[in-house]
Amino acid sequence: MKIIFTTKGTEWESAMDPRFGRTEFFLIFDEETDSVEVYDNRAIENEAHGAGPKTAQKLTEYGAEVLITGNGPGGNAAMALQTTGIEIRVGAGDMTVRGAYEAYKAGKLKKA
Amino acid sequence: MKIAIASGKGGTGKTTLSTNLAAFMSESGEVVLSDLDVEEPNSGLFIKGELIHQEDKYKMIPEWDKSRCELCGNCQAVCNYNAVLKMGNTIMVFPELCHGCYACSELCPTGSLPMKQKKVGELKSFRADNLSLVESKLIVGEEQAVPLIRQTIDFVNTHFSAHVTKIFDSPPGTACPVIEATKDADLVILVTEPTPFGLHDLRLAVETIRQLEKEFVVVVNRHGIGDDRVDVYCSEENIRVIARIPNDRKIAETYSRGELLYPSMPSVRRAVESIANYIEEFRQETGT
DSSP states (O other), rough: EEEEESSSEEEETSBBSSSTTSSEEEEEEETTTTTEEEEEGGGGGGOOOOOHHHHHHHHTTTTOOOEEEESSOOHHHHHHHHHHEEEEOOOOOOHHHHHHHHHHHTTTEEEO | OOOEEOSTTTTTHHHHHHHHHHHHHTSSSSSEEEEETTTTTOOOGGGGEEEEEEEEEEEEOOOOTTTOOOOHHHHHHHOSSSEEETTEEOOOOOOOOTOOOHHHHHHHHTTTOOOOEEEEEEEEEEEEEEEEEEEEEETTTTTOHHHHHHHHHHHHHSSSOTSSEEEEEOOSBSSSSHHHHTTTOEEEEEEEEESHOOOOHHHHHHHHHHHOOOOEEEEEEEEEESOOOHHHHHHHHTTTTTEEOOOOHHHHHHHHTTOOOOTTTTHHHHHHHHHHHHHHHHHHHOOO
């Protein structure tokens, strides 16, 4: 299964980014192959409007089944994500990526 | 002649000045006051006229027609606001992000994004003797004030002839809504208060209005509180202060009852009179 994290860095020990639309990075973890991929989303700073839907669109390219983030996507992004059927887990904004993964595995993250 | 009353900082007295000035000037000529603070119009609390006209206002947004769409993605490529997005086999439109520029619709090779009306607010027009009030109110959840402000100004310009004095009560701040509300004005009156916040936002407002190359003057409200730094700033920048409205508890009491101030308060009447005199001078000098 592929899991996407919104993060402030590129490592397992990096902090999570609580924001969805304006997250600095995505970290994409593929459980099957035990591999990690990183997407640099920092150019989103230049978007005055519609960061949420834009980030949601990028996210779909990775075909992940689960999104782990902090505050949860806003209205427009949530609408866009709905079309993908991705499962969204929130409340991991203050954790490291590793902590967020473990919390998810332990069933401690709420569904958005 | 068109006069915009703006401020930068909110709560400095734009509506107080707009309503009192409009009512005072209507004693000697025809005046229309337009409340362009469409997110929370409140001039109607002070000007009680008869409702003579009401209409819904719309903006145009694209609506996806999937029957002809070939999913080329051109629509999202031309949108500057991420308001149109291709998600898999779906074109999604986010009406709140859309600025109604028609680019996606016009440039769609298959005509799959026809523009449709979306209601954004209501316009009402009231009349009491020589004074008319035109106010628009944005519906809850609508993010963009500018299209409604633009249409409200257009309504005023088409329904009132050139000789009618037009006063535009602008929204606070220095962003797009204020620029829309002031860019057609012959004269901008910036209302401020003699406090550090008042001065800070006055500087921003002055910068904005100078960019627009508009004639502008300042009115100091709540004169007597704070310090003299607004006066010092205005004299250093050669900005004319045309009136000072004194700080007075009775003003707040009268305002909170929804009453005009100048009929019962000589100090306010004097200030409003000097502003009206300045406007008359300006009108004669510039022929507006």
